[in-house]
Amino acid sequence: MDITARLMKAGFFRVLAVDAAQASDAFTHGTLLIALWRYDAEITPTHGEGWIHPYYFASQRAYEAAAGVVQKVEEDGRVIRLRDDVRLKPIFARLPDFCQGRNTLSYVEGAGSRFHAQTLWLAETLDDLTPLLDRPQERRCGSCRRCMEACPTGAIQEDGFHRERCLRNWMMSGQLAPDFIREKMGVRLIGCDDCQRCCPLNAPVKEIVHERIPLAELLERPKETAMALRPLIGVNLTLPNRILSQACVMAGSTSREDLLPQLERLSDHPSPNVRAYSAWAVGSVASKAK
Ligand code: SF4
Ligand code: SF4
Structure with a gap:
């Protein structure tokens, strides 16, 4: 099974493969696999017991899923590493179906800002890489100011x-x-979810899922x-x-x-x-x- 298929099977909803050297000065060769994990948004409680933003549960699950795939790929004799030191926002800004909001968060088709990304570096250069734009895209917020008004x-x-x-x-x-x-x-x-749940680029939030x-x-x-x-x-x-x-x-x-x-x-x-x-x-x- 190829690595993208393994990551999708592990729970990621999308995997981008980009040229590592083009994406970041930290690399001279190889492929960066950026695996996106979507999560459900929750209403932020204003009182009562303690609340944890669902992003953090998602990031831990995504980390464990990615670590499991890395282990399997290494067992096949390939060189692959989990990397948590690659700045992803500048890379997302050079991908056509991403954008960055005024709240500085990255948005992607199909999840809005409700996703977490795990980054894996593979020593080989894969075929069919996603091309990166030469320069970052403009913001797509238009005249919206909702997150500015919502931030407490x-x-x-x-x-x-x-x-x-x-x-x-x-x-x-x-x-x-x-x-x-x-x-x-x-x-x-x-x-804190205030600058995400007010955003028209995100789907409406319905309920609290995790235990308080x-x-x-x-x-x-x-x-x-x-x-x-x-x-x-x-x-x-x-x-x-x-x-x-x-x-x-x-x-x-x-x-x-x-x-x-x-x-x-x-x-x-x-x-x-x-x-x-x-x-x-x-x-x-x-x-x-x-
Ligand atoms: S709330 Fe409006 S200004 Fe803020 S990130 Fe979303 S679209 Fe952009
Ligand atoms: S305080 Fe909350 S609403 Fe304001 S920028 Fe930070 S995360 Fe967004």
Whole structure:
């Protein structure tokens, strides 16, 4: 079975094969296989328990599927590697049925922005490669400004994307987010969907599919919760102190006084971020509960 067929069988909905050297300065030869994994969008809850954007479940499943294919292809004696260091947005911008939105996300026919990509480098040059355009395509947003208006922190502006204002930039980062970011986090454990679900290039969002994560559990047993989530969203997003920090921020977005004793107990936690976020959350919950 050829590699594209294997990837499709593993769950990817589309596989692009491009000349690696043309696509990226990181390569002198070979083929880049870019495998796209589609996911269903979910309504973002505004209250209640913790929520994880479905992209992160999809990226873990896609990673496991791609790793399985790499193993099989290597067993056939071919040289293939999973690569997570190739910038894909500039490559997508040079493919005819992709475009980039004002929100900086890449869009593709058949999935909109609701996809994750795994990149595999194959030492051989395959036949029938997808040709890359010489220059990036223009944006197809026209006069639409919906994502600019929907972003809760003003990260998307006329002059471009301001990463330091994006909620996602601060989640699980290990950095202390400024107050105006904390105040807009809501009950998102990881991911923000506001600039995608408002987009007319995406299909409408219907329901919540994945289970919510109870805030009390996150605050009480961050290590166990992180370990339970690890097979679903990967190691990088399940470092216990980062989960606990984000749990404090989420708790601070609610008026749940039942969480105050747990937050107060974290005042002498060894992590300075957990101490700072829990103290902020105690003040925030108390002011909302008044
Ligand atoms: S919401 Fe409008 S401006 Fe934003 S990416 Fe979608 S089409 Fe472009
Ligand atoms: S992910 Fe959220 S915070 Fe970041 S730009 Fe989009 S809407 Fe704004």
